[in-house]
Amino acid sequence: MKIHKNDHVLIISGKDRGKTGKVLSVLSEKSKIVVEGVNLRKKCVRPKKSGEKGQIIQITAPLSSSNVKVICGKCGKASRMGYKINGDKKYRICKKCKQKI
Numbered sequence: 001m002k003i004h005k006n007d008h009v010l011i012i013s014g015k016d017r018g019k020t021g022k023v024l025s026v027l028s029e030k031s032k033i034v035v036e037g038v039n040l041r042k043k044c045v046r047p048k049k050s051g052e053k054g055q056i057i058q059i060t061a062p063l064s065s066s067n068v069k070v071i072c073g074k075c076g077k078a079s080r081m082g083y084k085i086n087g088d089k090k091y092r093i094c095k096k097c098k099q100k101i
Contacts, residue, residue: 001028001065002081002092009068010078011038020071024060032062039063074099 003009007023021035041061047054069078072094079096092101 001026001031003033003065003068003070008071008073009033009035010071011035011063011067012069012078013067014039014063026065027062030062031065033065033068034060034062035068036060070101072097072099073101 003023003026005023005026008020009023011017011019011021016038019038021038024034024036026033037060039061040058043057043059045055045057070081071078075094075097077094077096079094081101082093082095083090084093084100093099094101
C-alpha cells in the first residue's frame with residue numbers, strides 16, 4: 001500500500017469528505033486504514049463489574065484506502081503517490097511537486 005502509518009491524509013469521499021487526520025493503523029490485507037477522528041461509530045459497552053454502569057463509547061472504524069489522499073509534507077497539498085527507485089532503494093514521491101516523502 002502507498003499509505004503508511006503516521007501519514008497525514010485528506011478524506012476525498014464519504015460522510016467525512018474534506019476532513020484531515022493522521023493514520024493510526026493500516027490493514028493492508030483488507031486495503032483499509034484507520035484515521036484519527038474520522039469515521040466515528042458508537043459502541044455499547046456492557047458493565048464489567050457489579051454496580052458499574054454500561055457506556056456508549058465512540059470508536060474510529062476503518063475506511064477504504066481509496067477514499068483518501070496523502071498530504072505532502074513539502075508542498076502541503078493532497079496528491080497521489082508515486083515511487084522512484086534509486087539504486088537498491090525505493091521511496092515514495094509526491095506527484096505534484098516531485099519531492100521525496
